[in-house]
Amino acid sequence: MKDIVFDLIDEEKVRQKEGLELIPSENYVSPEVLKAMGSIFTNKYSEGYPNFKGLEDWDEDKIGSEVLSNYRYYGGQRNIDRVERIAIERAMKLFHADHANVQPHSGANANEAVYWAWCEPGDKILAMDLGHGGHLTHGSPVTRSAHIYNFIPYGTKDGDIDYDELEKLALEHKPKIILVGYSAFMKVPDFDRVAKIGKKIGALLMADMAHVAGLIAGGVHPNPLEHGFHVMTTTTHKTLRGPRGGIILSMGNVASPLKKTEKTIENIPILIDKAVFPGTQGGPLEHVIAAKAVAFGEDLKPEFKEYAKKIVENAKCLASELQSYGFELIGGGTENHLILMNVMDTFGVNGKVYERALDKVGLTLNANAVPGDKGGAFKPSGVRLGTPAITTRGMGKPEMKKIAKWMKEVMDICVADPELEKSDAKFDKIREEVKAMALKFPVPAID
Numbered sequence: 001m002k003d004i005v006f007d008l009i010d011e012e013k014v015r016q017k018e019g020l021e022l023i024p025s026e027n028y029v030s031p032e033v034l035k036a037m038g039s040i041f042t043n044k045y046s047e048g049y050p051n052f053k054g055l056e057d058w059d060e061d062k063i064g065s066e067v068l069s070n071y072r073y074y075g076g077q078r079n080i081d082r083v084e085r086i087a088i089e090r091a092m093k094l095f096h097a098d099h100a101n102v103q104p105h106s107g108a109n110a111n112e113a114v115y116w117a118w119c120e121p122g123d124k125i126l127a128m129d130l131g132h133g134g135h136l137t138h139g140s141p142v143t144r145s146a147h148i149y150n151f152i153p154y155g156t157k158d159g160d161i162d163y164d165e166l167e168k169l170a171l172e173h174k175p176k177i178i179l180v181g182y183s184a185f186m187k188v189p190d191f192d193r194v195a196k197i198g199k200k201i202g203a204l205l206m207a208d209m210a211h212v213a214g215l216i217a218g219g220v221h222p223n224p225l226e227h228g229f230h231v232m233t234t235t236t237h238k239t240l241r242g243p244r245g246g247i248i249l250s251m252g253n254v255a256s257p258l259k260k261t262e263k264t265i266e267n268i269p270i271l272i273d274k275a276v277f278p279g280t281q282g283g284p285l286e287h288v289i290a291a292k293a294v295a296f297g298e299d300l301k302p303e304f305k306e307y308a309k310k311i312v313e314n315a316k317c318l319a320s321e322l323q324s325y326g327f328e329l330i331g332g333g334t335e336n337h338l339i340l341m342n343v344m345d346t347f348g349v350n351g352k353v354y355e356r357a358l359d360k361v362g363l364t365l366n367a368n369a370v371p372g373d374k375g376g377a378f379k380p381s382g383v384r385l386g387t388p389a390i391t392t393r394g395m396g397k398p399e400m401k402k403i404a405k406w407m408k409e410v411m412d413i414c415v416a417d418p419e420l421e422k423s424d425a426k427f428d429k430i431r432e433e434v435k436a437m438a439l440k441f442p443v444p445a446i447d
């Protein structure tokens, strides 16, 4: 008998096809990425790292298995080593980095490994406040890192980083790391300005670009590694359109992590390798690394540049359409793929209610706190949405206009019926319209 799990996969395919994915951290992978991820590389153990020689003249087409495998704890690494090297080299090329570690299981693991590579327990890390757009892993008290390190939060002002506050805090606390990264922030950070501050105090400059890495790879967003930053972490499943996972890019000396290594900023690539394995992880997920390699290959193609450009164009179009319907956008608009709106102050409807109502019509996004939110985590005042997934489906301006219109119609229903009890028929009508449009745009690896 067929396992129920496979029925649920089929159900999920229908949900993904018929709805519109507006969660800014989600995307659709290609059939090739999916195939690599579902491959027999999942059978293999490969603790350690492949090939620390020959980084200079490496060529993935010509590479021979004999030059590989010098720091692995298991035999049978012939193919795995080549796959992981391909992932590493492509990641380095994408982000112009001296080094890439492609083993982190997720964005959270990538961040923890960097903290572990550079800090001692109790050391200070300056990072964006969660309530202002930072990520949980940047010091939220519910995380392990926050128990180990001493996080100092900085905030935003009018939707942008409060650079004066950041500088003041940096000079006062002398943190070991200054972290620029976020999950709900719509501006392009001034990396040069932060790098200048960091260099005054000798801090490690770390960027968590989990959300915008695809925009960086696509050339429509500055690369922190080209603006004085030493380390960049990212997830691979958001705008990069790869499998779920993380990577760490860095600048500096590259050598075998078996070597004794002095703790200097120049040695950060080596310290990071040590911190990922054996510091914080065991065996890497080589089937996921294979899928990362395939995704990075796609990200290096000219089409991906077009895609990145389109994501931002769509976000700007959707933002201005929403504004024309009276929605209030944090920061007054967007410079990336993200939109954050305060719906409580504008319409008197909290983010959770609005999220639930939009779910009923097949528009998926998430409730989100806005800077200075009084609603707390369970009744946040805002919602966060974005364009990476719908842009992958090939949608453009006409579709952005329709989405904004539906969002306003759903908001009108919420205002009239905040308990959402009497409005099923109205939701059904919009749901049919959403579905009809969605089905015109195929989902990669489903259709």
Ligand SMILES: *Cc1c(COP(=O)(O)O)cnc(C)c1O
Pocket: 025, 105, 106, 107, 108, 109, 111, 134, 135, 137, 181, 182, 183, 208, 209, 210, 211, 235, 245, 246
């Ligand atoms: C999504 C995200 C992460 C975490 O990634 P996971 O893969 O969910 O662990 C970390 N940092 C930022 C800024 C993110 O947006």
